[in-house]
Amino acid sequence: MPELTDVEQSIKSLLLENIRSIEDFPKPGIVFKDITPLLNETYLLELTSMLLAKPFRGQKIDHVAGLESRGFLFGTNLAQDLHAGFIPIRKPGKLPAETEEVNYELEYGTDSLEIHSDAIKTGAKVLIHDDLIATGGSAKAATDLVKKLGGEIVGYSFVMEISALEGCKKLESIAPCHCLLSV
Numbered sequence: 001m002p003e004l005t006d007v008e009q010s011i012k013s014l015l016l017e018n019i020r021s022i023e024d025f026p027k028p029g030i031v032f033k034d035i036t037p038l039l040n041e042t043y044l045l046e047l048t049s050m051l052l053a054k055p056f057r058g059q060k061i062d063h064v065a066g067l068e069s070r071g072f073l074f075g076t077n078l079a080q081d082l083h084a085g086f087i088p089i090r091k092p093g094k095l096p097a098e099t100e101e102v103n104y105e106l107e108y109g110t111d112s113l114e115i116h117s118d119a120i121k122t123g124a125k126v127l128i129h130d131d132l133i134a135t136g137g138s139a140k141a142a143t144d145l146v147k148k149l150g151g152e153i154v155g156y157s158f159v160m161e162i163s164a165l166e167g168c169k170k171l172e173s174i175a176p177c178h179c180l181l182s183v
């Protein structure tokens, strides 16, 4: 009988095969990693969701904070699976109530992120989730927002990392960084 880790490895290979690489999107020189095929088929959606939650099962997590927009796709699923609430971290001007804001750098530009000022109670345990980590700038900005509100970062969850950009290195001293897939 195959070991569980072998089965998990095979599932990860299957998921990786279903990620599309699109050259020169959204700018020349960027190879865009498209996770939408993982949403397109129910078995891929379920396998991805199951493996995303696995490292955090049994941990006390009050909220999953997902980054706009692709961090919303698996983020609410992940929150429900971990019996946590979901907090949207959004691009500027999208959240309707009072917000906190931070600026950050992207692999292909700069942007800012916002969170509702009342989204987190002091000491709440927060897991940050996104589809992909490249430079880690967005996840670090999300970290700063959560900390500004008094939340405690207990981990990071990404569907995939672009390992050459070493984004997780920015975060490892803060909390464990789990990337389901790596390119």
Ligand SMILES: O=P(O)(O)OC[C@H]1O[C@H](OP(=O)(O)OP(=O)(O)O)[C@H](O)[C@@H]1O
Pocket (backbone or CB within 6 Å): 067, 068, 069, 070, 071, 105, 106, 107, 130, 131, 132, 133, 134, 135, 136, 137, 138, 139, 167
């Ligand atoms: O690790 P980093 O270098 O910060 O890059 C990763 C971020 O870039 C992408 O988002 P993008 O800003 O393209 O927005 P989108 O999710 O709305 O497409 C991706 O979904 C992450 O949020």
Ligand SMILES: Nc1ncnc2[nH]cnc12
Pocket (backbone or CB within 6 Å): 030, 031, 032, 033, 034, 107, 108, 132, 134, 135, 162
């Ligand atoms: N290469 C890439 N593919 C998809 N999303 C990204 N976000 C930052 N870099 C990216």
